[in-house]
Amino acid sequence: MRTFNQGAQGAAPAPGANGGGGGGLQGRQTQGTIAPIPIAIPVFLGPDPKLSTAISDVISEDLERSALFRPLDRASFLDQVRNINAAPRFPDWRAIRADALVVGSVQQASDGRVVAEFRLWDVSTGRQLAGQRFATSSRNWRRVGHIIADQVYEKLTGEKGYFDTRVVFIDETGPKDRRVKRLAIMDQDGENVRLLSKGNELVLTPRFSPTSQEITYMSYGGEHPRVLLMNLETGKREVVGDFPGMTFAPRFSPDGQRIVMSLQSGGNSAIYEMDLRSRQRRKLTAGTSIDTSPSYSPDGRQIVFETDREGTQEIYVMNSDGSNPHRISFGDGRYSTPVWSPRGDYIAFTKQLSGRFLIGVMRPDGSGERILTEGFHNEGPTWAPNGRVLMFFRESPGEKGGPRIFSIDLTGYNERQVHTPSFASDPAWSPLLN
Numbered sequence: 001m002r003t004f005n006q007g008a009q010g011a012a013p014a015p016g017a018n019g020g021g022g023g024g025l026q027g028r029q030t031q032g033t034i035a036p037i038p039i040a041i042p043v044f045l046g047p048d049p050k051l052s053t054a055i056s057d058v059i060s061e062d063l064e065r066s067a068l069f070r071p072l073d074r075a076s077f078l079d080q081v082r083n084i085n086a087a088p089r090f091p092d093w094r095a096i097r098a099d100a101l102v103v104g105s106v107q108q109a110s111d112g113r114v115v116a117e118f119r120l121w122d123v124s125t126g127r128q129l130a131g132q133r134f135a136t137s138s139r140n141w142r143r144v145g146h147i148i149a150d151q152v153y154e155k156l157t158g159e160k161g162y163f164d165t166r167v168v169f170i171d172e173t174g175p176k177d178r179r180v181k182r183l184a185i186m187d188q189d190g191e192n193v194r195l196l197s198k199g200n201e202l203v204l205t206p207r208f209s210p211t212s213q214e215i216t217y218m219s220y221g222g223e224h225p226r227v228l229l230m231n232l233e234t235g236k237r238e239v240v241g242d243f244p245g246m247t248f249a250p251r252f253s254p255d256g257q258r259i260v261m262s263l264q265s266g267g268n269s270a271i272y273e274m275d276l277r278s279r280q281r282r283k284l285t286a287g288t289s290i291d292t293s294p295s296y297s298p299d300g301r302q303i304v305f306e307t308d309r310e311g312t313q314e315i316y317v318m319n320s321d322g323s324n325p326h327r328i329s330f331g332d333g334r335y336s337t338p339v340w341s342p343r344g345d346y347i348a349f350t351k352q353l354s355g356r357f358l359i360g361v362m363r364p365d366g367s368g369e370r371i372l373t374e375g376f377h378n379e380g381p382t383w384a385p386n387g388r389v390l391m392f393f394r395e396s397p398g399e400k401g402g403p404r405i406f407s408i409d410l411t412g413y414n415e416r417q418v419h420t421p422s423f424a425s426d427p428a429w430s431p432l433l434n
Contacts, residue, residue: 036070037156039063040098040123042081043074044116046106051141055106055116058145062163062189063152065407066389067414072098084119093123100129102152106144113137116144120152129155142191143433150432162384163188166430167391168206168215168232171195172402172423179402179423183217185232188384188429190405190418196230205249205380208428210342211256215428216240218249227261229276241279248293250274251339254300260284262292262305271305271322284322295339295347296320297364304328304338304347304364315349317364328366333358337380340364343387346410350379350392359392361410372412382429391418393425 041060046052063069079092084103093101104118113135120130130151134144143164150161171184171193183196183203197203202220209215213232218225227240227249240250243263250259257276262269271284271294285291289309296303297320304317310327313334318325329335333353340347344364351358351371357378362369377395384390388410393403402423408415418424 036068037099038072038097039069039100039102039152039156040072040077040093040096041074041102042077044104044106044118045081045084048106048108051108051114052106055141055145055148056104058142058189059102059149059152062146062149065189065416066153067409067411068153068157072096084117087126088121088123090121090123090126098123100152100156102148104148108138109135114141114144116148118148118151120155142187146187146189159388160386160432162386162389162429162432164433165385166213166232166433167382167405167418168196168208168217168428168430169393169405169420169424170203170206170426171420172425173199176399176402183230184424186418186420188418190420193421196232196235205426206428207249207251208430209252209256210254210431211252213430213433214256216249216252216259218246240274240276248337251295253296254298260294260296260303262294271303273320284318284320285325291316293337297340298342298344302364304340306336306338315347315362315366328362328364329369330366331369339381339383341383341387342385345387348381348383348390350381359390359408370412372408372410373406373415380426382427384429385431391427391429393427395425 041056043056044052060071064071076096079089081103084105101121101123107115109115115135117133119128122129146164149163153161165188166185167188168185171182172179174180180199181203182199186193204218206215206217215230216227219228224242224244225246226242229238229240250261252259258273260273263272268288269290269292271291272281273284274281289307291305291307294303294305301320302317303320306313307316313336314327315329315335315338316325316327333351335349335351337350338347346361348361351360356374358371358374359378359381360371375394376397378392381390381392389407391405391407393405395403403425405418405424405427407418
């Protein structure tokens with residue numbers, strides 16, 4: 001058994017756990033609809049029913065939100081789990097049409113830590129697909145549920161999970177013409193919201209590092225925008241530099257050692273790369289166009305960006321040294337805010353067309369363009385670390401309207417609002433916690 005804390009995840013196989021996956025139970029997210037896997041998640045065993053129920057509910061809610069699983073009503077269960085180390089009565093679970101079963105237990109250790117254990121079973125074959133044990137401080141109990149949900153998701157879909165992650169965003173309060181914008185962070189399901197700034201300066205467009213719990217963001221504390229680097233575990237802030245004319249915060253390179261950004265000079269803007277250790281900058285684009293919103297490919301060899309060099313906003317891809325810039329967007333409308341998927345297979349974008357704001361994806365060569373959602377004002381797509389789900393924010397109209405964060409998967413059929421205490425914008429998804 002190993003221990004994890006807010007910044008680290010630990011897991012050891014439980015006795016008898018089978019590390020193999022799949023068996024007869026495999027589902028995969030595709031471009032079309034998919035029949036969700038019926039899964040039974042009884043309340044975990046343990047001396048504290050409230051805690052056991054809460055952790056079981058986190059697992060169930062994570063899996064249900066993915067739209068790839070259909071947690072069954074616990075009132076329909078025929079078998080009452082009394083010992084997670086004993087084989088379940090599979091005929092009882094088949095009778096309620098469960099394809100998969102998750103059982104577990106939650107205990108409180110003498111030092112106050114929460115100790116949780118789970119088993120994942122393929123009901124049709126009677127095969128155990130996974131089993132692990134975790135220990136954590138009591139304040140991190142929700143992470144146990146997220147990590148177990150990730151394990152179930154991966155074993156039954158063949159894709160990495162994304163539930164044990166966080167999202168940094170801009171918390172917005174107050175009247176529409178006097179909004180107070182504060183940096184905030186939450187779990188991917190909208191829980192555990194924590195403010196990271198006090199609201200005495202305007203903050204915009206936070207971006208997560210792909211390798212650590214660090215973010216960059218823009219701050220308007222003075223006359224010009226300033227880019228800051230924040231360590232989310234320690235709260236330490238570091239000034240990257242003052243950048244007049246900047247409109248979006250920089251994005252990290254895949255190794256977390258460099259950032260790429262757009263800087264304005266006169267009426268034009270160009271793409272620059274900065275080494276975070278030396279603070280040396282190099283210019284990647286030149287000319288009279290407005291080049292902005294750069295984002296690295298996951299291998300760091302290419303950069304996608306937005307430019308008006310052909311008269312309207314289009315998406316271009318170039319090598320990371322600035323060579324071979326070429327257009328990949330050819331549809332109607334104006335394209336903006338491109339961001340490369342962590343898997344490398346898609347680029348997400350915002351598109352304005354006939355007064356509508358669309359969120360879509362295309363392949364890196366521009367083929368396969370597909371619109372996932374549209375609304376009054378959609379903006380700012382950000383990828384889950386498994387590259388299969390996006391978050392974005394949507395502005396609602398009217399004097400009392402404001403931005404809210406939504407998630408949607410690559411099928412375009414599973415759009416959900418991520419509920420936050422107040423208005424919220426500019427989400428940026430973390431890598432998996434570790």
